[in-house]
Amino acid sequence: MKDFIRSKECFISFAVALIPSVLFWVFKPTDSVPYFLFVILFLIALLFLWLFLMTYFSKNTSCDLE
DSSP: OHHHHHSHHHHHHHHHHHHHHHHHHHSOTTSOOOHHHHHHHHHHHHHHHHHHHHHHHHHHHHHHHO
């Protein structure tokens, strides 16, 4: 657990969890989300997914080389 707290994946998972929590705080369930905001948040989510996959694959390939 200490290794996870000190790792980069902890910050990535915190950032991914922070986005929906802020959105739930800003928007009420009855409000509609503007399209431009939806597109921006969707692109940010894709960016986080890409960063996670790059980190995951770089860790897996570095372990295989040793």
